[in-house]
Amino acid sequence: MKIRMPSNDVEKKLYETFIRNQNTxxxxxxxxxxxAVSYLENYTLRxxxxxxxxxxxxxxxxxxxx
Incomplete structure (x- = not known):
C-alpha cells in the first residue's frame, strides 16, 4: 500500500492537524x-x-x- 502525501496547502494543513490531534x-x-503490543496468537496489534x-x-x- 502506497501512502499518498498531501499535494496542496489545504491537504497539508488537514494532515498536520490530524497528526497533532493523534499525538496530543x-x-x-x-x-x-x-x-504497541503484538499478540501473535490472534494476529492483532494493540x-x-x-x-x-x-x-x-x-x-x-x-x-x-x-
Missing amino acids: CPLCNSILEIK EEATCPKCKVMARSKDHKMH
Missing part, C-alpha cells in the same frame, strides 16, 4: 506516550496512548494484522 492529549495538550501528565488513557485500539 485532548485534555492538557501534552504529547502522548504511545505503546495500540495504547496515554498522557504522562494527566494519566488519562486517550486511545486503545486493536489492529488486525494481515
